Amino acid sequence: MLECVPKETVEHTVGKINPAKTCQPIGAMYASLGIHGCLPHSHGSQGCCAYHRMHLSRHFRDPVLATSSSFTEGTSVFGGAANLKTSIKNVFEIYNPEIMAVHTTCLSETIGDDVATMIKQSEVPEGKCVIHANTPSYKGSHVTGFSNMCKAMVTYLAQFDGGARKERVNLIPGFVNPGDMREMKRIVHDMGIDFTMFPDTTDVLDSPLTNKYEMYPKGGTTVAQIRDSGNSKMTLSLGSYSSDAAGIALQEKCGVPCVPLDIPIGVKATDDLIMALKKGFGVKVPDELTIERGQVVDTLIDTHFHYQGKRVAVFGDPDIVIPLTEFLLTMGMRPVYVLTGTPGPQFEIRINKMLDGAGITERKVKAEGDLFDLHQWIKQSPVDLLIGTSYGKYISRAEDIPLVRVGFPVLDRAVHPLMPIVGYRGCMRLIEMISNTLLERRDRDSLDEDFELVL
C-alpha cells in the first residue's frame, strides 16, 4: 500500500496530494441540516450536491436530503437566476420545508451569481424563508463553509427586539457530530442555564428508526429560536474557525456579547466552557460535573502508562485538532506532527505555542497541508499513533501505525456520530480509544514470553 510515496522529501509546492480538507459547500450543507425543517439547496451543477450528500450520508449513516439548481452548460453561460427561482418554487411546492438554505458552489461563484438579489426576486411562500451563504470552493475548506452558513443564519434571521436581555446563552457548537452537540447541551442544561444552540443536528443526523418516516425530523434549531438568539444575554462561539464568524456577527447585529472559546475537547477546554457559563450566569457548577471531571483525572492517573511519552501524529479540522492537541499534552503524549488542511494563521500559532510550552521541539506543524506531507514526515521519523479521519488509514496501513479515528469524516467505523468526544465524558472516550488501541497493539506485537494477561 502506498509504495509509490517516496521517503525523501520531494518538491511539492502546488496543488494537494491526498488532501486533508474538502470544499466549502459540504460544511454549509451540514450546518443547514441543523435548522429544523430546513432543506439545503446547492446552487450549481448537481454533481456537487450529489457528492456532498453522499459524503455526509456515509459519515452519519442517516438521510441527507438536499436539492440542486441543476446547472447545465447553458445556465453556466447565462447565469443561474432562472434556475434558482424555479428551484425555490419547486422546493416549496413539492417538499414544503420551513426554510431553504442556499449555498453556492465554485461554479455559481465563478459566474458571479448574486444569490441575495435572486432570493429577493423569488416568490417565497408566506411564513417561509430562504437564506444563503457564499461558499466558493476555492477558498478555505469545508470548515469555512460551515462557518459561512452559521453566519448566514445570524445575518438573515437573528433579531434584537430591544428591551431586557433574556437569561439565556447562545451556543454555536462548531463542526462536530450530533453526539457532541447532545453532550454540550447536556452540560449547559445540567448547569441550569437556558440556551439556544445553533446549528443543532441532534435528532436530525442521529434520528431514530421508528417506522414513521419524516422528511424533516424533529431535531434542529427552529427559525424562531435563531431569530430570538438576538435577545440572548451572551453567545459562546466554540471553535474560532467554525463559529467565531457567526458569534461576532450576532454581536455586531444584535449586541449580544460573544465569548470565543475552543470546542470543549479535553479537560482544559471543557473547564473553560463551564467557567464561562458560571461567570456569565452566576450559577453553581453542579456536583455531577465535578464528579465527572474527577473521574477523568482519576482515569488519567490510572492509565497514563499506556500512552505517556508516545509519539503521535494528529490531523483534521483545526477546531478539533487544537483542543485535541492540548488534551494529548495533558495526557503526557508527544504530538510531534500536527496538521490541518484548512488554511488560516491561527492554527500554527496556537499549536506551536502549546508545543513550546510542553517542550516538544522536534516537531512539524502545518496548516493547509495534505496527507502526502504527513506521510513523508512519518516515513522519515515514525510515530506510535495516528489520530485523525478515516483517510489516515492508508498511511496507517502503509507504515503499520495504529489509527484512532476522530473528526470528519469517519467513513469506516460504526456509531461514532452518536458518541461524544467533547466534555468530560468525551475525555473518557478519547482516553479509552487511545489506550485500548495502543494496548491492542501491544498484545498483537508481543512475543509469547512477553504476552501478559493484565496490562
Add this chain to the structure above:
Amino acid sequence: MTINEAELEGMYSKYPDKVKKNRKKHIVIKDQAAAPQQIEANTRTIPGILTQRGCCYAGCKGVVLGPIKDMAHIVHGPVGCSYYAWGTRRNKARADDDTPPEKMLNSMCFTTDMQESDIVFGGEKKLAAMIDEVVNTFHPSAISICSTCPIGLIGDDINAVAKAAEAKHGIQVLSFNCEGYKGVSQSGGHHIANNNLMAFVVGKGAREKVGKHVINILGEYNIGGDGWELERILKDIGYDINCVLTGDTSYQDIRNLHLADLNLVQCHRSINYIAEMMETKYGTPWIKVNFIGVESTAQSLRQLAQCFQDEALTQRTEEVIARETARIMPAIEQYRKICTGKTAFTLVGGSRSHHYQYLLRDLGMEVVVAGYEFAHRDDYEGREVIPSIQPDADQKNIPELHIEPDQELFREGHVHLSMSKEKFEELKKKVSLNYYEGMYSCMKDGQIMIDDFNHHEIEDLIKILKPDLFFSGVRDKYVIHKMGVPAKQLHSYDYSGPYAGFTGAIVFAREVVNAMTTPAWKLVEAPWEEAEPKGGVPDA
C-alpha cells in the same frame, strides 16, 4: 403488484404543472399491449428536484478513468471534486508484472486545489507545475487531467497544457474536458472518457495477440472483485482475457485493447461508445452480456461460446456451468425459500437495474419498480430506438468522434471470430451481435420504469407498493431505512462482493436475506407503542 391511475395521479398531484408534465414522460408502466412505449431519458433534471444524479465529471473521472491503476489522475479544480472521487468508488486492483507496487497509484488523490487567485488569473501554470511534480515524484505510466466546473468557465486550456507536458516528459498526458455542468448527468462524462481513450490510447500498444479466443470485458469496474470472479470463470473455460475496461486495468492494457477477437459489454451505458467505435475501427464484434444472476451468467457464457464455434470451448462451457451451478445451487435454494414472493425496487446505474432483475428472479423475487439515474432511451427501449433519438442542446455539447476503419488493423467480424462469412451470417441469426435489447423487454406488465427518479416519487411508490427490499445508492439508503424498508447499496455492494458470476450469486443472496431478516426489524416499534397488546395480561 402495480399501481393504478388514481395512485399515480396522487403522486403527480404534488407537482407544479410544469413539473408534472415533465415527469409524466419519464415514468412508464409496462403494458405489452400498448407497446412500443416510449420513455423520456437523458434530458435535464428539473431545478429544485431532489434528484439522485451526479455530474459529467463523476462519470468521466469517477467511473471510467479512476480505476486505471498506474495513471496519475490529476483533477484540475478546487479541492472538493477530486476529494469526493478519492477511494469512494470501489475498484479493486492489485499489483502485477505490468504494474509493480510502486506504480500503483489508485489510492492517491491529486488536485490542483485551485485558489481564488488562480480562478482570477487562470490555473494553467499551476496545472503544468503540478504535472511536473507528479511525474518527478511518482513516475506514472501516463497522466489524465480532468477539468471541473470552474475550469471550463475561466477557460483554462487543459489540452494545451497536456500537450506541452507530454512533449516535456515523454509520457502520454490526456486531457478530459468533463466539466460537471456538461450534459445532464454522469452520462456525458462516460462518453467523453470513452472518446479520449478511443482516440488517443486504444490501438497504440505494441503487444502481440496472445491466445486463441481473446476477449475484452468492457464496462466492468471490478466492484467487490466482480471482474476477478468473471476472469476466474472465463479463464477456466479457455478464454484469454486481454483487458477488463476499466476494472483492475493498466494503461498498457488499454493501449492494447484492439487485440481482442470479441468485446463483451457488461455496463452498456458507460462503455457502449468504445464497443461501437471499435467495431467501426477494427471490426471487432461485441455482445451484450449479463453476468449478474445464475441463469443469466450461464446464458451469457453459452452465447459467448457460440461466437467462437469451437467444440472444445462449447463443451468446457457446459462443464463449467454444470460444475458451478451444482456448487452454488444448494445454498441458493436455501436463500430462495426466504426470498420467494418478495418484491424489490432497483434504482441504480445504467445497466444494473436491468441485470439484477435476473438474479432476483433466481431468488424468487420480482422487481416492481426499476429505473436509472443517467440512462438513455436505448438502455430502456433497446438500441433500435437510437436513430429516433433527437439530440437536444445538452447532448450536442458532448462531442461525437468520427471514426473510420483502421487501414492496418481492421478485420471483418468473421475474421475476428475465425469463421467463414457464411458461418458468421448464421451466427448473427442466433446471437445478437452488436445489440442491446434494453430493460423494457425484461419487465412484466404492470411493472414500472422510472427515469431520473427523485425523492418524492420514491417515497410515494414505497408507500403504495411496499417493497420488501430497495436497491440503490447511499444517498437513498438511509431514507429508505427510516421508511422501514431494508436497503442495499448496489453501487458499492455495502462493501462486500463479488456479486457477479456464480460465486457472486451466493454472496448476494446471503446479503439480501440478511438485510430482510436481521432481527432488529422486529424491534422497530417499542412495546409500549403497540396499539393492541399482543396476548398476555393487559396492564392493570
